[in-house]
Amino acid sequence: xxxxxxxxxxxxxxxxxxxxxxxxxxxxxxxxxxxxxxxxxxxxxxxxxxxxxxxxxxxxxxxxxxxxxxxxxxxxxxxxxxxxxxxxxxxxxxxxxxxxxxxxxxxxxxxxxxxxxxxxxxxxxxxxxxxxxxxxxxxxxxxxxxxxxxxxxxxxxxxxxxxxxxxxxxxxxxxxxxxxxxxxxxxxxxxxxxxxxxxxxxxxxxxxxxxxxxxxxxxxxxxxxxxxxxxxxxxxxxxxxxxxxxxxxxxxxxxxxxxxxxxxxxxxxxxxxxxxxxxxxxxxxxxxxxxxxxxxxx
Amino acid sequence: xxxxxxxxxxxxxxxxxxxxxxxxxxxxxxxxxxxxxxxxxxxxxxxxxxxxxxxxxxxxxxxxxxxxxxxxxxxxxxxxxxxxxxxxxxxxxxxxxxxxxxxxxxxxxxxxxxxxxxxxxxxxxxxxxxxxxxxxxxxxxxxxxxxxxxxxxxxxxxxxxxxxxxxxxxxxxxxxxxxxxxxxxxxxxxxxxxxxxxxxxxxxxxxxxxxxxxxxxxxxxxxxxxxxxxxxxxxxxxxxxxxxxxxxxxxxxxxx
Numbered sequence: 001x002x003x004x005x006x007x008x009x010x011x012x013x014x015x016x017x018x019x020x021x022x023x024x025x026x027x028x029x030x031x032x033x034x035x036x037x038x039x040x041x042x043x044x045x046x047x048x049x050x051x052x053x054x055x056x057x058x059x060x061x062x063x064x065x066x067x068x069x070x071x072x073x074x075x076x077x078x079x080x081x082x083x084x085x086x087x088x089x090x091x092x093x094x095x096x097x098x099x100x101x102x103x104x105x106x107x108x109x110x111x112x113x114x115x116x117x118x119x120x121x122x123x124x125x126x127x128x129x130x131x132x133x134x135x136x137x138x139x140x141x142x143x144x145x146x147x148x149x150x151x152x153x154x155x156x157x158x159x160x161x162x163x164x165x166x167x168x169x170x171x172x173x174x175x176x177x178x179x180x181x182x183x184x185x186x187x188x189x190x191x192x193x194x195x196x197x198x199x200x201x202x203x204x205x206x207x208x209x210x211x212x213x214x215x216x217x218x219x220x221x222x223x224x225x226x227x228x229x230x231x232x233x234x235x236x237x238x239x240x241x242x243x244x245x246x247x248x249x250x251x252x253x254x255x256x257x258x259x260x261x262x263x264x265x266x267x268x269x270x271x272x273x274x275x276x277x278x279x280x281x282x283x284x285x286x287x288x289x290x291x292x293x294x295x296x297x298x
Numbered sequence: 299x300x301x302x303x304x305x306x307x308x309x310x311x312x313x314x315x316x317x318x319x320x321x322x323x324x325x326x327x328x329x330x331x332x333x334x335x336x337x338x339x340x341x342x343x344x345x346x347x348x349x350x351x352x353x354x355x356x357x358x359x360x361x362x363x364x365x366x367x368x369x370x371x372x373x374x375x376x377x378x379x380x381x382x383x384x385x386x387x388x389x390x391x392x393x394x395x396x397x398x399x400x401x402x403x404x405x406x407x408x409x410x411x412x413x414x415x416x417x418x419x420x421x422x423x424x425x426x427x428x429x430x431x432x433x434x435x436x437x438x439x440x441x442x443x444x445x446x447x448x449x450x451x452x453x454x455x456x457x458x459x460x461x462x463x464x465x466x467x468x469x470x471x472x473x474x475x476x477x478x479x480x481x482x483x484x485x486x487x488x489x490x491x492x493x494x495x496x497x498x499x500x501x502x503x504x505x506x507x508x509x510x511x512x513x514x515x516x517x518x519x520x521x522x523x524x525x526x527x528x529x530x531x532x533x534x535x536x537x538x539x540x541x542x543x544x545x546x547x548x549x550x551x552x553x554x
Contacts, residue, residue, distance in 0.1 A: 054551075070551050075406075085402065087402070090312060090315040099305075104408075
């Protein structure tokens with residue numbers, strides 16, 4: 001079942017077309033990477049899902065229920081973590097979670113139990129100071145605790161790792177991995193290593209549309225290979241090869257890279273065999289999300 | 299009901315922890331004491347100045363002060379307290395739009411109209427508390443020094459001025475739902491009051507306007523009857539309800 005389905009979503013800001021017919025579906029219990037450049041419309045899409053932004057056309061369904069702008073009852077299924085979450089700074093983390101719990105109609109004992117459990121999960125269990133003095137990473141972690149409080153079916157995180165140092169990023173990613181069993185995670189990012197580390201599925205947003213969507217393996221397979229690296233023993237051998245095949249590019253003294261068709265590659269191999277050129281290494285370049293991203297967003 | 303109460307609790311703790319309640323109490327106590335104090339000090343000040351004034355040709359006779367002097371001061375000073383109140387609380391909504399703190403509680407399922415109600419109730423209760431605290435202090439001093447009986451329609455006059463304050467607070471709610479920043483909110487409230495003031499220059503129009511409720515002098519000295527204020531009271535009450543009622547659909551459709 002799809003937790004989230006978006007059909008033909010359009011949104012303009014003045015004359016600027018941000019989303020032009022976006023279609024997206026997020027299956028249950030996936031960690032879904034929503035990838036796009038800065039300003040591609042990731043936050044706009046998320047705000048539309050939450051009913052904070054009026055879309056020009058298109059429909060959004062959360063758990064099969066239609067999302068309406070303004071009074072958004074589907075938000076009861078959603079936990080939302082903005083890119084820079086802001087809390088009432090005069091409260092302690094426990095007080096803040098208490099407010100969130102009461103606002104969402106949970107009973108007192110559930111709130112107490114769940115808050116302590118979640119604060120331990122995000123490593124803020126022993127933090128009794130007010131939020132005022134919290135670092136970005138701490139706020140981000142409190143943000144995750146807050147989103148998980150009422151056991152959401154869909155967790156929406158807007159660039160949760162973009163502003164953090166490597167240690168902070170790792171902590172957030174570990175938490176997101178840990179909650180996979182309980183919920184579905186949709187998280188936007190432009191950090192591709194994060195997507196490769198934790199996501200089960202991903203979609204590329206480009207020019208206001210989904211340019212590509214699938215599991216990480218499927219996406220990788222979309223580009224069978226990025227070419228080959230051929231490393232010869234001597235520099236002269238590399239020179240000979242470059243002379244014979246114009247499309248080869250030198251990367252190091254005796255290493256050349258090849259992008260092209262399979263037939264052409266075998267022609268090079270034949271040339272190598274016929275001329276008895278000593279080769280140290282031939283390696284297929286693994287396709288990465290980065291190369292895919294650059295290709296898609298070109 | 300529970301989410302509303304939870305959000306109201308948050309509003310009160312915010313007002314307390316950010317020091318706004320302390321400032322308000324100090325402000326209203328200060329104004330409460332100042333009214334009788336100024337009245338009490340007037341003869342002494344006149345005496346101090348009499349030499350200088352005689353030199354410049356002004357003859358100072360004995361100045362008579364009573365509870366009336368103090369009540370006149372009360373109605374002169376209370377607009378200042380109301381302006382301070384508006385300035386202190388003009389960002390009560392806009393601060394949350396700007397910082398994005400509202401987004402998180404709204405995604406937790408809080409209805410937007412409950413945000414409006416909680417904040418409106420906080421403002422109304424704080425204004426009511428502060429205003430009547432100021433009144434009680436002035437009333438007690440006046441009763442101790444002089445006789446409050448000299449002022450006609452005292453409670454009525456004080457009550458209609460309180461209602462005027464309620465109208466201004468409902469304007470805070472209305473403009474906060476329409477605008478994004480507190481400077482805009484303050485300017486629009488100022489503009490609305492100024493417009494009402496300009497209209498009230500026409501006597502026939504004045505009886506229908508909230509500005510009528512500020513005009514308590516003639517009530518106190520007994521030259522005006524309370525009946526003359528009924529129209530303004532009814533219209534102001536209706537305006538208050540309309541302001542809050544309009545701000546709810548506006549906030550419901552606000553892009554956050």
